[in-house]
Amino acid sequence: MTGRGRSFGRIADDYDRVRPGYPPDALRSVVGDLVVDVGAGTGKLTALLAASRRRVVAVEPDPTMRTVLAGRVGPGVEVVDGTAEHLPVASGTASAVVYGQSWHWADPQAAAAEARRVLVDDGVLLLLWNIPDVTVDWVQELNRLAGLPVGFPDLTPTELAGFSPGVVERVPWEQTLDASDLVRLFSTFSRVATREPDDRDRVLASIRAALTGCTVVAYPYVCVSVTYRREPRSRRAERRAR
Numbered sequence: 001m002t003g004r005g006r007s008f009g010r011i012a013d014d015y016d017r018v019r020p021g022y023p024p025d026a027l028r029s030v031v032g033d034l035v036v037d038v039g040a041g042t043g044k045l046t047a048l049l050a051a052s053r054r055r056v057v058a059v060e061p062d063p064t065m066r067t068v069l070a071g072r073v074g075p076g077v078e079v080v081d082g083t084a085e086h087l088p089v090a091s092g093t094a095s096a097v098v099y100g101q102s103w104h105w106a107d108p109q110a111a112a113a114e115a116r117r118v119l120v121d122d123g124v125l126l127l128l129w130n131i132p133d134v135t136v137d138w139v140q141e142l143n144r145l146a147g148l149p150v151g152f153p154d155l156t157p158t159e160l161a162g163f164s165p166g167v168v169e170r171v172p173w174e175q176t177l178d179a180s181d182l183v184r185l186f187s188t189f190s191r192v193a194t195r196e197p198d199d200r201d202r203v204l205a206s207i208r209a210a211l212t213g214c215t216v217v218a219y220p221y222v223c224v225s226v227t228y229r230r231e232p233r234s235r236r237a238e239r240r241a242r
């Protein structure tokens with residue numbers, strides 16, 4: 001895990017309270033029986049996957065996040081310690097490997113090799129990101145106050161050995177939350193959470209001030225998904241993957 005990738009445990013409860021889930025349409029490509037949710041955090045995506053009655057292995061390296069996760073999931077979900085680069089899952093068993101807001105914390109080539117190992121032929125590797133819709137002026141302004149990017153990140157899919165080219169889809173949606181929870185949401189972004197305490201408090205105060213007079217807020221996102229399919233284990237495909 002990278003430095004900022006390790007920052008989540010100390011804000012696990014706030015994370016679970018205010019981070020968004022995912023729009024169901026973004027999960028359409030997930031089929032089959034066994035889904036591996038990597039960097040599962042407190043289980044925002046895990047819960048949605050489990051609701052469709054699939055067996056889910058939720059992999060999370062941070063012990064505090066894992067404790068919250070284990071407390072919120074029901075039967076059918078196995079919570080395990082592990083990383084994207086070392087998945088504690090048997091080879092050729094998973095129908096889908098999913099990353100909610102966590103692929104960017106992984107070493108992409110090592111994580112792709114692990115996904116390729118655990119997936120069945122034609123299995124799906126799905127990467128999801130909820131990106132605040134910075135085309136909306138006030139959303140962009142809050143990002144500016146927080147020192148966060150004011151443009152959309154470049155999510156052009158990279159080529160992953162042994163997978164078909166990534167297919168990008170965008171699903172616009174909104175999270176409704178109290179203005180105080182929107183301030184708390186910013187406190188869970190790693191670029192804010194890892195600031196020096198005084199600096200972080202100053203940033204959060206400026207966001208609070210910008211929201212003066214608001215009670216409930218519809219915070220707009222674009223959920224960006226990138227779907228890859230594992231090429232079959234034919235000799236030719238394996239040769240291409242090397």
Ligand SMILES: C[S@@+](CC[C@H](N)C(=O)[O-])C[C@H]1O[C@@H](n2cnc3c(N)ncnc32)[C@H](O)[C@@H]1O
Binds near residue numbers: 044085106
């Ligand atoms: C932004 S959170 C996303 C949590 C959850 N998937 C969600 O949708 O809310 C990123 C998570 O990735 C985990 N993480 C960081 N580096 C990782 C790695 N190399 N392998 C797996 N998980 C990692 C962090 O501990 C954290 O829980």
